[in-house]
Amino acid sequence: MEIRRLAGRVRTAIARADQKLVTFVQSHANLTTALVTAGLALWALSTHQSAIVLRMAAAGAVGYFLGLTPAVCVGALSVGFSVAISLEHGFSISNLIIEVIGAGCSAWLGYQHKMQKVRQEQAADPHAPQVLPWAVVNEIRTSLAAIRFLLFPLHDEEGSRENQALQQATQELSRLEALFREMEQRDRAGEGR
Structure with missing residues (x-):
């Protein structure tokens, strides 16, 4: 031992x-x-x-x-x-x-x-500065404002109006996600050159 x-x-x-x-x-x-x-x-x-x-x-x-x-x-x-x-x-x-x-x-x-x-x-310089075009920034700003108004409506209504607002918010979030995914793919394609 x-x-x-x-x-x-x-x-x-x-x-x-x-x-x-x-x-x-x-x-x-x-x-x-x-x-x-x-x-x-x-x-x-x-x-x-x-x-x-x-x-x-x-x-x-x-x-x-x-x-x-x-x-x-x-x-x-x-x-x-x-x-x-x-x-x-x-x-x-x-x-x-x-x-x-x-x-x-x-x-x-x-x-x-x-x-x-x-x-x-x-x-x-850990990463190169990434600048978004103004059109993209305005699109994001508009989409976020729309989501805010859809999730927090100005007046409370019951039933289907609330479900419709949530569905519209979900669609808008999906559209934003697709927009960012497309931007990421363009960036990756640009880095591969």
């Missing part, structure tokens, strides 16, 4: 540690990537290989402006170009690895920067 409790505690502790590690990695991924990219760029500059830094910057710019997939493709093409050139002058596998990692990190950072900008813009 003690072994089961101990095993349960160990599993719980491991699950908590896993969750903390995943949270840490997720919250610090961009920082780590930026530090790796900066380190690789400094190494390339210190070894007088500024072309690597330019290719990393190009991959980051493409990641920002066009997206992650084109940036990865540009990074792969630039690494291939670098390999083709370095075959003539002496090929270095360490340079190749650094270029691949640098281009990938730069592409990721460019893409993440763009996504962060998009998220900030969306947070600042």
